[in-house]
Amino acid sequence: MINIEKLHFSYLTGDFHLYISKLNVEKGEKVAVIGPSGSGKTTLLNLIAGIIPVKNGNIRVGETRIESLNDAQRRDFRIQNIGFVFQDFELLDYLNVIDNILHPFRITRTLTLDKDVRGRAAALAEKMGIGDKLKRQTNDLSHGEKQRNAICRALLSHPKLILADEATGNLDPENKDRILDLLFQAVDEHEATLLAVTHDHELLKKFDRIIDFRNFQSKEAV
Amino acid sequence: MIDSIYIAWQYIRFNKIKTATLIACITLISFLPLSLQLLLGESERQLMSRAVSTPLVIGDKGSSLDLVMNSLYFSDEVPELIGMEASERIIESGLALPIPVYARFHARGNPIVGTTLDYFDFRRLKVAEGRNLAVLGDCLLGARVAENLGLKPGDSLLSSPETLFDLAGVYPLKMKVVGVLQKSHTSDDLAVFVDIKTTWVIQGLGHGHQDVTNLSDPTLILKRSESNVVATAKLYQHTEITKKNIDSFHFHGNTSVYPITAVIAVPYDDKSGTILRGRYLSRNETLQIIKPEEVIDGLLQNIFRIKNVLDAVISVVALATVLAIILVFALSLRLRQREIQTIFKLGCSRLTIARLVSAEIFIIVLTSGLLCGVMILVVNQISNGLVRMLFIR
Amino acid sequence: MKTIEGLSFKRKIFFFGALFVLIHIAALPGISYSDTDVQEKLTIYVVNYPLKYFAERIAGDRAKVVFPAPSEGDPAYWMPDAETVAAYQKADLILLNGANYAKWVRKVSLPRSKMVDTSAKFKDRYITAEEVVTHSHGGEGAHAHESLAFTTWLDFDLAAKQAGVVMEALSRKKPAAEDFFKKNYAALEHDLLALDNEMKSIAAKNPLLPLIASHPVYDYLSRRYGLNMKSVHWEPDEFPSDAQWSELRAMLKKHPAKWMIWEKEPMKESAERLKAIGVNSLVFDPCGNIPDQGDFMSVIRRNGENLKPAFQ
Numbered sequence: 001m002i003n004i005e006k007l008h009f010s011y012l013t014g015d016f017h018l019y020i021s022k023l024n025v026e027k028g029e030k031v032a033v034i035g036p037s038g039s040g041k042t043t044l045l046n047l048i049a050g051i052i053p054v055k056n057g058n059i060r061v062g063e064t065r066i067e068s069l070n071d072a073q074r075r076d077f078r079i080q081n082i083g084f085v086f087q088d089f090e091l092l093d094y095l096n097v098i099d100n101i102l103h104p105f106r107i108t109r110t111l112t113l114d115k116d117v118r119g120r121a122a123a124l125a126e127k128m129g130i131g132d133k134l135k136r137q138t139n140d141l142s143h144g145e146k147q148r149n150a151i152c153r154a155l156l157s158h159p160k161l162i163l164a165d166e167a168t169g170n171l172d173p174e175n176k177d178r179i180l181d182l183l184f185q186a187v188d189e190h191e192a193t194l195l196a197v198t199h200d201h202e203l204l205k206k207f208d209r210i211i212d213f214r215n216f217q218s219k220e221a222v
Numbered sequence: 223m224i225d226s227i228y229i230a231w232q233y234i235r236f237n238k239i240k241t242a243t244l245i246a247c248i249t250l251i252s253f254l255p256l257s258l259q260l261l262l263g264e265s266e267r268q269l270m271s272r273a274v275s276t277p278l279v280i281g282d283k284g285s286s287l288d289l290v291m292n293s294l295y296f297s298d299e300v301p302e303l304i305g306m307e308a309s310e311r312i313i314e315s316g317l318a319l320p321i322p323v324y325a326r327f328h329a330r331g332n333p334i335v336g337t338t339l340d341y342f343d344f345r346r347l348k349v350a351e352g353r354n355l356a357v358l359g360d361c362l363l364g365a366r367v368a369e370n371l372g373l374k375p376g377d378s379l380l381s382s383p384e385t386l387f388d389l390a391g392v393y394p395l396k397m398k399v400v401g402v403l404q405k406s407h408t409s410d411d412l413a414v415f416v417d418i419k420t421t422w423v424i425q426g427l428g429h430g431h432q433d434v435t436n437l438s439d440p441t442l443i444l445k446r447s448e449s450n451v452v453a454t455a456k457l458y459q460h461t462e463i464t465k466k467n468i469d470s471f472h473f474h475g476n477t478s479v480y481p482i483t484a485v486i487a488v489p490y491d492d493k494s495g496t497i498l499r500g501r502y503l504s505r506n507e508t509l510q511i512i513k514p515e516e517v518i519d520g521l522l523q524n525i526f527r528i529k530n531v532l533d534a535v536i537s538v539v540a541l542a543t544v545l546a547i548i549l550v551f552a553l554s555l556r557l558r559q560r561e562i563q564t565i566f567k568l569g570c571s572r573l574t575i576a577r578l579v580s581a582e583i584f585i586i587v588l589t590s591g592l593l594c595g596v597m598i599l600v601v602n603q604i605s606n607g608l609v610r611m612l613f614i615r
Numbered sequence: 616m617k618t619i620e621g622l623s624f625k626r627k628i629f630f631f632g633a634l635f636v637l638i639h640i641a642a643l644p645g646i647s648y649s650d651t652d653v654q655e656k657l658t659i660y661v662v663n664y665p666l667k668y669f670a671e672r673i674a675g676d677r678a679k680v681v682f683p684a685p686s687e688g689d690p691a692y693w694m695p696d697a698e699t700v701a702a703y704q705k706a707d708l709i710l711l712n713g714a715n716y717a718k719w720v721r722k723v724s725l726p727r728s729k730m731v732d733t734s735a736k737f738k739d740r741y742i743t744a745e746e747v748v749t750h751s752h753g754g755e756g757a758h759a760h761e762s763l764a765f766t767t768w769l770d771f772d773l774a775a776k777q778a779g780v781v782m783e784a785l786s787r788k789k790p791a792a793e794d795f796f797k798k799n800y801a802a803l804e805h806d807l808l809a810l811d812n813e814m815k816s817i818a819a820k821n822p823l824l825p826l827i828a829s830h831p832v833y834d835y836l837s838r839r840y841g842l843n844m845k846s847v848h849w850e851p852d853e854f855p856s857d858a859q860w861s862e863l864r865a866m867l868k869k870h871p872a873k874w875m876i877w878e879k880e881p882m883k884e885s886a887e888r889l890k891a892i893g894v895n896s897l898v899f900d901p902c903g904n905i906p907d908q909g910d911f912m913s914v915i916r917r918n919g920e921n922l923k924p925a926f927q
Contacts, residue, residue, distance in 0.1 A: 051567055072571065079569025090564040094236030095229070106225035107570040107578075113225070137236075319728050339704060339726035355724040356700035400697075417724040468722055469694060477721075 001027040001161060001193040002048060007057030009040070009047060018043055020057070023211070027160075030184060030194040032204050035213025041197040044213075045163045048195070049082050050074030062160055076110045083154030083192070085183070087166035089146040091138040091153075098134040101125060101152045111157055124152040128182060144175040148182065155186050162187055164196035168203065180206060223581075226574070230581035240554070241586060244547060248590035249597070251543045255536050256594065257601045262529055264605040266522055269295075272408060273518035275345075277495060278318070278487040280308055280502070283510045290517045293484035295409045295610075296325045296333035303481035306418075308509055310478060315501070317494035318487040319344075324421045325413075325483050328382045329397070332367045335413045336421030336482075342403075344488060347410055351375055352401030355417050358428075358471055359463030361397040362415040365405040366607075373399050378462075379414065381424050395424045396462035407606050422473065422480050423463070430460040430471035487511070555579065657788055660706040662717040663690050663903050665768040666733065668911035669778040670710060672803045674785055677792050681706070682905065690904055691765060694719045708784055712777075714741050716765035731784040733777040734767050741767075742834045764834035766901050771811035771915075772839060775804045806912055813919050814840045820926040825872040827863070827894065832878065832901050845870050851881040864892070874925040897921045 004023040010016055018040040025031050033041050046052045047066075048059055053074070054067035064077055084090075091100045101121045105113035125131045128148040130141070138146055147167065154162055167183065168176040180203055187194045196207070204210055234241045272294050281289040282302035291297040303326075312320035321344055324336035339355065341347075352375030355362050361379055363371075373379060377399045397416060405411055422428045460467050473480075489495030502511040555562070562575055601608070657678040661667045667682040674680065683699050684690040695703070700723045703709055709725055711717060713734030734741075742764040768774040782800035786793040818840040828837075831846035847863055849855050855863070866872075875889055876899045886896045899918045900906065906914045 046567075049567070075569045075571055078567075084567055086564070090560075090567075092561060092564075094233045099232065103229075103565070104568050106229055107565055107568065107574050110569075313727070321727075339724050340728045343726070343728075353697070353701060354704065356697040356704070357724070358722040360724070419721060419724075469718075471722055473721065 001025050001029070001062060002195065003058070003060040004048075005058045007047065007054070007059060009043060009052070009054075009056065016040065016043075020044070025193060025195060025209075027193055028188075028191065029208045030187060030206075031196070031209045031211060032207040033195060033197045033211045033213065034199070034201070034204070039213040041213055042165055045165055045195065045197060048161075049084070049163055050078050076108070079104055079108050079110055080157060081160045083157065083159035083162045085147070085150050085154050085162065085164040085167040085196075087169035089138075089143075089150045089170070091146055091149055093137065093139050096135050096137055097125065097130060097141070097149050098122070100138060100149055101156055103153060104157060117156070121152065121156055124155060124186075125149075127186075128152050143171050144179060147171060147175075147179050151179070151183055151186060155190055155192075158190060160192055162192050162194045162196075164194065164198075166197055166199065168198065168200055173202075176200060176203060223577070226577045226581040227585065229578055230585055233582055234585055240550075244550060244586050245590045245593065247543055247547060248587060249593045251540045252590065252594045253597050255533065255540070256598055258529070258532065258536070260598065260601055260605055261609055262525065265525070265609040268408070268606070268609055269518045269522065270515070273514035276486055276514045277489055278498065278511055279484050279514055280304075280312070280320075280487055280509055280511045281484040283508060286510065286512045286517050287521060289484055289510075289512065290514045292325050293323050293486065294514055296335055296413050298333075300326050301483055303483060304485075304509060305479045306482055307478040309482065309485045312485060312487050312498070315498060317498045318489040321486040321488065322418055322482045323484045323486060324418050324481065327384065327421060327424050329361075329379050329414050330371060330382065332364075332371075332412060332414050334361075334381060334421060334424070335415050336418040337415065338418060341415070341486075344486070345406070345408075345410060347406060348404045349401045350404040352399070354401060355415065356400065357463070358417060358420055358423065358468060359395070359398055360400040360416065360420070362401045362403060363399060364403055364411040364413045364415070366411040367414055368399075368402040373402075375399055375401055394461065395420070398463075409610060412610065418482065419473070422477075423471070425481070427475070427480055428471060428473040430463065430467050551579075551583065657707040657785070658705070659708045659710060659785075660703045661710045662720070663712055663768075664905050665774065665902060665911055666710045666712060666777070666781065667905070669774075669781050669803060670785075673778065673782050673796050673799045675795065675799055677789060677795065678707075678785065684904065686905055688904070691716050692718060695723070700724070707788055710781060710784070712765060712767060713738065714763045714765040714767055716767075731780060733780040734773065736780060737767075737773060737776060740773070742838060744831060744834065764831070766832050766903065767835050769833060769836035769901060770839035771807045771814065773835065775807040775811070778803050778807065810912070810915055810919070811839075813916075814922075817919060817922050817926050818842060824874075824926060825870045826925065827866065827870070827872040827875045829875055829877045829881070833876065833899065836899075843870075844876070845872070849881075849885070851877050851879045851885075854882055854884050860888075863894075867892070867894070895925070897925060 002023070002025040004020050007018070007020040007023075009018040016038065033044070035041050043052065047054055048061060050066050050069060051074075053071070057067065059066040061077075061081065064081075066074065066077070069077060092103065095103065098118075098121060101124065102113060102118065105111045105117055111117075122131065122134065125134055125148075128151060130145050130148050130152070133141065133145065138149060141149065147170075151167075162183070164183065168179055171179055183194070183196075184206065186192075198204070273290070276294055279289060279293050281293065282304050284302050285299075288297075288299045289301045292299055292301055306322060309320040309322040312318050319340060321338060321340050322336075323341070325333055327334040327336075335341075342354065349362070350365065351368075352362075363373060363379075368374065371379070379397050379399055381395045381397065383394055397414075397420070403410065403415075416424075419428060460470070463471060487495075487498060489498055499511050499513075502509060565575065566572075656676075657674065659670050659674065659678050659680045661670060661680060661682050662684075664682060667680050670678065670680045681702070682690075683695065683702065684693045703723075703725055706729060709730045711720060711730055711732050713732040715721075744762050744764045768777060778800060782796050785796045789796075814836075822841050823843050826842055826844040828844050828846040829849040829851065831848070833842070833844060833846075836842065837844045845866060847859065847866070849859060873893060874895050874897055877896055878899070878901055880898055881889075881896055889896055898921055900914050902911055902914045902918075909917070
């Protein structure tokens with residue numbers, strides 16, 4: 001699913017430098033990415049998603065070479081193929097649950113919001129256990145419910161790849177397990193691939209593979 | 223676009239206070255100059271049209287503005303009084319039709335305008351209900367007076383004493399409402415019209431009482447001679463003119479010296495008007511003759527000079543408000559930086575982000591515009607009465 | 616035959632246009648465009664009979680002259696109702712006698728633009744009525760203004776002037792008929808001045824002849840024709856009281872009149888009692904109201920005939 005070769009990246013300011021000589025993630029894999037803070041985990045996700053342009057190296061997601069895409073193409077690719085789940089949920093507090101789920105369909109012309117999509121959104125919410133809260137404002141939800149809302153948003157466009165950045169970081173231990181299970185379930189059902197950055201070592205056992213970023217600091221690939 | 227508006231609308235709804243404040247600011251800053259423009263335009267129209275339709279006014283040599291405002295708009299500023307002979311002088315000249323006006327007294331807050339029947343033809347006022355003035359003591363109400371006081375033909379209206387501390391001065395007279403005029407959208411709608419002789423009765427210059435020459439009660443007679451009987455103040459005087467007592471009403475002294483506030487002169491032609499104006503140029507002349515149009519034009523020049531200053535002030539305030547609004551939006555965007563980054567990460571283009579923000583601004587500005595529009599419409603509807611209330615009376 | 620519906624649009628326009636023109640041509644004979652003035656009669660309201668007579672003589676068929684006061688009573692003391700006042704207001708001209716004749720005029724609303732004071736031009740010749748008791752209020756109040764004599768038309772020279780004012784007012788209202796009014800006025804003036812001369816010649820026969828008037832209504836007659844007249848306040852249809860007889864006797868001692876002039880035929884008893892004390896009665900009708908018989912001229916001529924015996 002993901003193939004990375006000879007990826008060099010550094011920010012204009014600071015001493016940070018990321019180098020990955022080779023990294024592969026198979027389709028359907030659930031891979032955890034761990035490492036110290038500032039090691040470049042989130043940067044990697046941003047590069048894969050095309051949020052940050054690749055200047056040096058190759059990143060292929062599915063059949064698409066990310067480094068060859070321009071801004072607009074990367075955006076389109078991202079919104080159609082990649083779902084994001086964030087640590088702080090990143091929900092819009094002025095939209096209710098269903099509108100948050102549908103949000104990606106409203107901010108791009110690449111995706112079309114129709115009756116079918118609304119139906120799927122409601123079904124997803126039902127599956128995630130928040131089907132009865134569709135009209136609630138997100139401020140009225142618990143952390144767990146918020147994350148479920150965010151997962152629904154990430155999954156609605158049938159993405160091939162889910163990128164989760166500390167998805168369980170703000171949840172209590174009970175919820176962490178449950179949310180991760182739900183995420184994994186959804187990833188399986190959608191036949192997607194999961195790349196999740198996490199600091200939570202207790203959850204690592206649930207993943208198929210672990211990528212340790214300590215190995216990437218100016219070193220050769222895994 | 224619809225989606226952008228939908229999202230913008232949800233944002234606006236969620237941030238009610240901020241949105242309401244912004245809408246209020248924009249609405250007010252748009253409304254102020256527009257409404258001022260409207261009111262000034264309406265006041266100019268009202269003042270000018272009334273002034274233009276009144277050829278000449280004769281009155282005491284004092285403030286010409288007071289004279290015009292009282293005789294045309296029945297303002298509370300009563301100019302120095304002149305004698306009825308001023309009207310007779312114009313009749314004798316054969317140059318104009320004189321219409322005497324005595325606008326001094328009030329009835330329940332509304333000006334009583336004493337005049338002659340020619341006034342109604344001159345102002346093209348028609349009776350909507352009832353009939354025109356016929357007999358001493360009759361009053362004809364302006365349309366708004368009738369509405370405000372809930373009066374109709376057959377009702378009574380009491381004139382107000384000029385001051386509570388002069389009970390022996392101007393007598394309250396119970397007048398009979400005989401008619402209501404059609405609405406004219408001028409100061410005439412707010413006036414109570416009576417025959418000029420009725421105002422003299424209100425003033426006490428005319429009255430009705432028992433036949434003094436045939437009194438039996440000696441306490442009613444101060445002095446009696448072969449040719450004259452002097453009555454005491456004890457003699458009861460009628461406070462209402464009825465069919466039964468009208469014969470007893472009379473005037474003392476020479477009515478030529480009876481007071482009026484002004485004479486409206488309607489020249490028979492331009493040449494007559496010019497000749498008439500020339501007759502008041504003498505240094506010994508105690509009266510002045512003015513063209514209301516010129517006086518009001520001068521007043522409007524001053525108003526518009528003030529308006530220019532107001533415009534400048536409002537412009538500065540508007541600029542400050544706009545800058546403040548821009549600052550609010552800029553700060554708002556900064557606070558929403560995280561949200562913008564999120565939707566950017568989700569795949570939103572910078573153009574769409576700009577469209578979302580523009581949609582919010584559009585809704586706020588549109589709402590302000592509609593609100594401002596509604597307020598302007600309301601002001602437009604009531605501008606007629608509002609201008610009269612604020613600027614004229 | 617084609618119906619209108621069957622015609623084309625252009626022909627329909629032509630048909631209705633022609634019909635429109637034809638209707639207007641047909642209506643023309645009913646409208647005399649060359650003489651609309653004559654068709655529109657002026658409406659003139661007056662306050663006494665002499666003015667009615669003058670206006671009718673001068674205006675002829677160009678005006679309708681209305682005098683709505685009741686035929687009984689003195690029009691000077693009549694008070695019209697609101698409807699009558701409204702009728703006055705609608706008139707084209709309102710002829711007033713002046714000299715405070717019609718007391719009601721000061722108590723009603725009339726359009727100044729239509730009012731004509733027929734004696735205003737000679738107000739310097741008004742006569743103050745000395746026999747009226749006025750009143751005032753308080754120490755320095757002005758007197759009630761009721762002390763003018765008002766039968767100005769009994770001075771036939773002044774009557775001619777009043778008629779002149781009527782003629783001028785009519786001419787201003789209907790300039791197209793000015794010549795007509797002037798012609799009629801000239802005839803009326805001739806008649807009034809003839810009356811004036813007649814009265815002068817009657818009075819000249821005995822200038823100092825003492826006369827008693829039953830009512831103080833002959834001031835202008837008296838002044839113009841030099842009559843030596845004093846007045847009492849007697850009514851023709853009331854027998855005078857004892858006090859009134861005493862007043863007369865006292866007056867006769869200083870003013871030995873042999874004739875009393877009445878406004879109308881007195882009671883037989885009054886006339887007989889007067890005769891008994893050497894005072895004859897004659898009628899000089901002031902003609903303020905519409906006469907039962909004749910017109911102004913015939914009444915005044917009859918008055919003159921009635922006066923003649925006194926001056927012989």
